[in-house]
Amino acid sequence: MTMTTALSLRQLKKTYANGFTALRGIDLDVQKGDFFALLGPNGAGKSTAIGIITSLVNKSSGSVTVFGHDLDTDLTAAKSCLGLVPQEFNFNVFEPVVEIVVNQAGYYGIPRDEAFKRAEEFLKQLGLWEKRREMARNLSGGMKRRLMIARALVHRPPLLILDEPTAGVDIEIRRSMWEFLRRINAAGTTIILTTHYLEEAENLCRNIAIIDAGQIIENTSMKQLLNKLQLETFVLDLRAPVASCPDIPGYTLRCLDETTLEADISRDCSINQLFSVLTAQGVEVLSMRNKTNRLEQLFMHMVDANGHRATVPA
Amino acid sequence: MTFNEKYIALKTIVIREVLRFTRIWIQTVLPPVITTALYFIIFGNLIGSQIGDMGGFRYMDYIVPGLIMMAVITNSYANVVSSFYGSKFQHNIEEMLVSPTPNYLIVSGFVMGGLARGITVGIAVTLISLFFSDLQIHNLWVAGSVVVLTSILFALAGLINGVYAKSFDDISIIPTFVLTPLTYLGGIFYSIDMLPAFWQNASLVNPILYMVNAFRFGILGVSDISLWSSYAIILGFIAALFIFSLYLLNKGHGIRT
Numbered sequence: 001m002t003m004t005t006a007l008s009l010r011q012l013k014k015t016y017a018n019g020f021t022a023l024r025g026i027d028l029d030v031q032k033g034d035f036f037a038l039l040g041p042n043g044a045g046k047s048t049a050i051g052i053i054t055s056l057v058n059k060s061s062g063s064v065t066v067f068g069h070d071l072d073t074d075l076t077a078a079k080s081c082l083g084l085v086p087q088e089f090n091f092n093v094f095e096p097v098v099e100i101v102v103n104q105a106g107y108y109g110i111p112r113d114e115a116f117k118r119a120e121e122f123l124k125q126l127g128l129w130e131k132r133r134e135m136a137r138n139l140s141g142g143m144k145r146r147l148m149i150a151r152a153l154v155h156r157p158p159l160l161i162l163d164e165p166t167a168g169v170d171i172e173i174r175r176s177m178w179e180f181l182r183r184i185n186a187a188g189t190t191i192i193l194t195t196h197y198l199e200e201a202e203n204l205c206r207n208i209a210i211i212d213a214g215q216i217i218e219n220t221s222m223k224q225l226l227n228k229l230q231l232e233t234f235v236l237d238l239r240a241p242v243a244s245c246p247d248i249p250g251y252t253l254r255c256l257d258e259t260t261l262e263a264d265i266s267r268d269c270s271i272n273q274l275f276s277v278l279t280a281q282g283v284e285v286l287s288m289r290n291k292t293n294r295l296e297q298l299f300m301h302m303v304d305a306n307g308h309r310a311t312v313p314a
Numbered sequence: 315m316t317f318n319e320k321y322i323a324l325k326t327i328v329i330r331e332v333l334r335f336t337r338i339w340i341q342t343v344l345p346p347v348i349t350t351a352l353y354f355i356i357f358g359n360l361i362g363s364q365i366g367d368m369g370g371f372r373y374m375d376y377i378v379p380g381l382i383m384m385a386v387i388t389n390s391y392a393n394v395v396s397s398f399y400g401s402k403f404q405h406n407i408e409e410m411l412v413s414p415t416p417n418y419l420i421v422s423g424f425v426m427g428g429l430a431r432g433i434t435v436g437i438a439v440t441l442i443s444l445f446f447s448d449l450q451i452h453n454l455w456v457a458g459s460v461v462v463l464t465s466i467l468f469a470l471a472g473l474i475n476g477v478y479a480k481s482f483d484d485i486s487i488i489p490t491f492v493l494t495p496l497t498y499l500g501g502i503f504y505s506i507d508m509l510p511a512f513w514q515n516a517s518l519v520n521p522i523l524y525m526v527n528a529f530r531f532g533i534l535g536v537s538d539i540s541l542w543s544s545y546a547i548i549l550g551f552i553a554a555l556f557i558f559s560l561y562l563l564n565k566g567h568g569i570r571t
Contacts, residue, residue: 016571054412057571076315076414084412090405099333106326107413109319151409 004032005065006159006190007053012062014048014214022048024214025062030192030207032067032158035185037205037222038194041303045214046194047087050163054084066159080108083157085148087164093137097128100136101151108155115154122150125180142173149177159190166200178204198296202226212303226295233291234271236261239284248277262291315414323415324423331427335393335434342393343435346385350439353381354446357503369505369536378443379457379530380502383464385439387497387522388489390432390465391472394424395485398476407569417563421473421556428469429462436461449533456541457532463548464525468493470555477562477569496522501530506538521547 007030014023022045030036040046051057053064055075064071069078091100098119105115123129126146131139139147145165152160162181166174174197181204185191195201201208201222208225210218218225241258251274252264265271271288278285315323335342354374362373369376401407410420443449451457471488479485500522506514517523518539528544531537537544563569 051571055570056408056411058566076416079412079414080315082412084408086405086408088405090408092401092404092406094334094337095330099330103326103330104409104413106329107323107410107415109315109322109414111322112326155413 006030006032006034006067007192008063008065009049009053010063010065012049012052012064013060014045014052014057015060022214023052023060023062026211026214026216028209028216028219030159030190032190033185033188034190034207035181035205036190036192037201037208038192038211039198039201039208039299040194040211044211046211047163049211050084050086050161050192050194053161054082055079080155081158083152083155083160085145085152085160085162085165087167089144089148091136091144091147091151093135095136096133097136097139097147098123098132100147101154104151105154110155118154118156119150122153126150127176142169145169146173146177149180153184153189157189159192160184162191162193162195164195165193166195166197174200198299202295210299210302218302222295231264231266234263234265234288235291236263236285237287239286242283246278246281246283248274315416320416320419323413324419324426327410327415327420327423328426328430331393331397331424332430334397334427335431342389342431343438346389346435347438347442350381350385351442353377354443358446369507369534371534371536372447375447375449375534376505376530377503378447378449379533380500380526382436382439382443382533383461383526383529384497384502386432386436386461386465387468387525388493389435390428391468391475391489391493393431394428394469394472395476395479395489397427398424398473399479399482399485402476402479402569403482411569418560420563421470421559424473425466425469428472429465432465432469433461436465451533452535453532455532457529460525460528460532460544460548463545463552464529467525467548467552467555470552470559473559474555474562477559477567480568496520499523501526501538521551524548 007028009026009028011025011027012023013021013025015021026045026049038046038049048057052059053066053071055071064078066078067081069075069081071078095103098116101119101123102112102115105118106112110118119132120129123132126149128143128146128150131143136144136147145167149162149165165181166177169177178200181191181193193201193205205222207221208218209216235256238259238261242255242261245253245255245261247253250269254262256262263274265274275285358374358377362377365373367373398407440449475485475488499517500520501517506517506523509517524539524544524547527537527539528541528548531541
């Protein structure tokens with residue numbers, strides 16, 4: 001662990017009272033300023049790990065250090081460095097929006113006047129200022145998610161943990177939340193993100209750990225991980241119908257319909273060459289897209305290889 | 315956290331708790347006031363006129379301290395048990411648990427919320443009693459300190475109930491089957507001098523008897539129990555319940571996995 005380490009887990013283990021072992025001794029370092037993805041299938045141990053880091057779950061053994069503060073010996077300082085956006089809504093739905101944020105600031109010892117100023121700042125940034133006097137129960141799902149982000153940020157934590165922050169949120173709001181998270185990360189907040197939307201992790205995160213059955217099975221940079229993808233599948237939309245599926249050596253092509261082709265392209269073949277051959281055969285490609293998210297392909301492969309079938313929502 | 319930050323955290327919990335019960339005052343403050351007014355009308359005015367004097371006072375005047383104390387006890391308890399369990403049920407207790415606020419401040423904050431409701435209802439019931447009795451306060455300091463300490467004691471008891479509660483049924487079992495019988499048998503409506511010797515002795519194990527009598531001493535200047543015994547019992551229970559509450563929160567019983 002160095003001075004630039006935001007979070008350090010060492011041999012973190014958790015066995016629940018019913019005997020289920022959720023974490024089997026994980027080691028993990030997240031560097032200051034990072035946007036870090038912690039991915040894994042349901043029940044892999046992500047939420048348990050987050051619960052331990054945020055003191056909501058008691059660990060069985062191991063150590064957790066947040067910006068150099070050990071959870072066992074310097075809990076107060078460690079907690080002051082953390083902001084949590086949990087998976088489930090966990091605010092009092094009978095409290096007005098602004099009170100939820102102001103009260104959270106109070107629990108960190110921030111004076112009420114300052115807390116109101118910060119609440120205004122974050123609620124405005126997240127598009128909730130107009131709803132500040134509404135009872136939280138009257139907010140939409142997307143607004144509730146944003147309220148939890150405002151609440152987690154009100155004490156300006158250097159480390160923000162987001163446990164599926166965009167679950168159930170429509171794409172427009174999700175993308176605006178991505179922009180907001182990018183901005184606060186660029187401003188210096190270290191972010192740890194767990195999500196089932198792998199496109200989200202690929203878009204936002206620079207480093208990644210994949211956890212499965214209570215163990216870290218991959219811990220690397222997003223770029224290096226994506227480089228491991230040996231084969232990518234693209235969907236090609238054609239200008240005119242083709243009579244039969246083109247046969248091009250080195251590429252596997254399938255006709256999905258008369259004007260749509262699916263192409264498997266390995267890393268040692270180039271897309272340029274494929275287009276050249278298709279052009280020579282009189283086939284004009286209008287547009288091209290990945291069949292599935294690249295990270296999703298890798299994730300499924302890695303988790304399957306670890307002996308557990310992943311459950312990843314589309 | 316610095317001392318000032320801790321003070322702000324405590325104040326935040328207290329403000330939150332006070333806003334919680336005042337926001338729903340029709341459910342929290344009004345019902346005990348109406349119920350107590352009915353007690354005054356039925357037991358004090360209608361039945362009390364047939365009973366005559368008790369302990370040298372009109373029956374109506376005699377039951378006023380007990381009825382005020384009953385309202386304080388039940389409301390202090392109810393406020394904390396429902397608020398704490400509600401926070402557990404909605405998981406918003408996690409807002410405090412992830413923060414650096416120490417557990418003793420969380421306990422104190424909830425207890426002060428219970429105290430605020432107990433005192434608010436106590437004052438409202440006292441004002442109502444002025445319509446039915448000529449209330450004179452014998453010793454303001456005794457009356458005030460006993461009501462505050464009793465409210466703290468039952469707020470702590472409510473917190474422990476809230477920690478252990480796993481369903482909404484669990485937060486009404488203790489008030490219904492323990493608190494209400496002990497309160498009614500705690501000398502609100504009668505002096506234990508009226509009871510046979512066995513029941514007089516049996517009554518002495520009921521802690522509420524000490525609180526009601528100490529408060530009655532503060533208001534009327536008469537008591538079945540020594541004032542210092544009452545203080546000792548109340549303070550002893552407060553210390554024990556506070557330590558136990560803190561132990562439960564530190565252990566994370568019912569709130570941490």
